[in-house]
Amino acid sequence: MTDPAARPTAGPIVVGTDGSPQARHAVTFALREARLRATGLRAVCAYEYTPARQSGFAWTVSSGPDSQPVPQQRDLVMQAVTDSVRELQEQLGEPFVDVEIVCEPGRPAQVLLEASKDAGLLVVGSRGSGAWGRLALGSTSTEVVHHARLPVVVVPAEHDTAPS
Numbered sequence: 733m734t735d736p737a738a739r740p741t742a743g744p745i746v747v748g749t750d751g752s753p754q755a756r757h758a759v760t761f762a763l764r765e766a767r768l769r770a771t772g773l774r775a776v777c778a779y780e781y782t783p784a785r786q787s788g789f790a791w792t793v794s795s796g797p798d799s800q801p802v803p804q805q806r807d808l809v810m811q812a813v814t815d816s817v818r819e820l821q822e823q824l825g826e827p828f829v830d831v832e833i834v835c836e837p838g839r840p841a842q843v844l845l846e847a848s849k850d851a852g853l854l855v856v857g858s859r860g861s862g863a864w865g866r867l868a869l870g871s872t873s874t875e876v877v878h879h880a881r882l883p884v885v886v887v888p889a890e891h892d893t894a895p896s
Contacts, residue, residue, distance in 0.1 A: 742852025744772040744832070748844045748872065749813055751777075754857030758887040759820050762855040763829060765885075771852065772830040777813045778843035779805065779835065810835045841875035854884045 747762035749755040759775060766773040813833050821828050836843045848854045856873045873886050 742769065742771060743850040744774045745769070745853045745855060746774045746776055746844065746848040746851040747855040748840060748857070748876075749775050749777050749816065750840070751812060751816060752857065752859070754859050754887070754889050756816065756820065756857075757889065758855050758857035759817060760824070761885065761887045762853075763817075763821060763824055765853065765855070766829040767827060769852070772832065773817075774832045774834055774847060774851065775813055775817050776834045776836070776844055776847045777809055778838050778840040779809045780837055780839065806835055806837070840872040841879070844872070844876055845879055848880065848882060851882055854880055854882055856884065856886055858886050858888050 745762050745766045747759050749759050762773055762775075810833060813835060817831055817833065821831070834847050836847070844854065844856065854876060856876050858873055877884050877886065
C-alpha cells in the first residue's frame with residue numbers, strides 16, 4: 733500500500749474570474765475546494781479590449797490613443813482581481829490558501845486552458861442568458877468544458893442553486 737504522504741500532490745486549482753457575480757461564485761467555490769484539497773489556487777483573468785468587448789472588470793478598461801487599451805490595463809486588472817480574491821478569502825475566513833493571480837490578454841477560454849496545464853481542477857462560472865438562462869452555459873465555460881484535459885467544475889449562478 734502506498735503511503736498517502738508519498739503521493740504526488742495534484743496541481744493547483746485554477747479558477748476563471750472576470751469580476752462578474754458568476755465569477756465571484758466560482759472563486760468562492762474554488763477557495764473552499766482548495767482548502768479541502770490542501771492545495772493552492774490560481775485565479776486567472778483574461779482581458780481583451782475592443783470597443784465591443786471588455787472584461788468584467790470593465791472599469792479598468794479605457795482607451796488610449798487610437799482606441800488602444802491604456803498601457804496600465806494589465807496592472808489595473810491585476811489589482812482588481814487581487815482585491816476581489818482577497819475580499820472573498822476574508823469573507824470565508826481562515827485558513828487562507830495560497831493564491832497566485834494571473835492576468836493575461838487574450839480570449840478567456842484560451843487563457844484559462846493554458847493556465848491550467850499543470851492544474852488538478854479548473855473552475856468556471858456559468859453565464860446563461862435570455863430564455864435559455866438556466867440551460868445554457870456561457871461561451872467561455874462551454875469552450876473550456878469541450879477542450880479541457882482535466883476535470884472542470886461549472887459553478888451555477890447563485891439563483892440556480894436555491895432549493896426548489
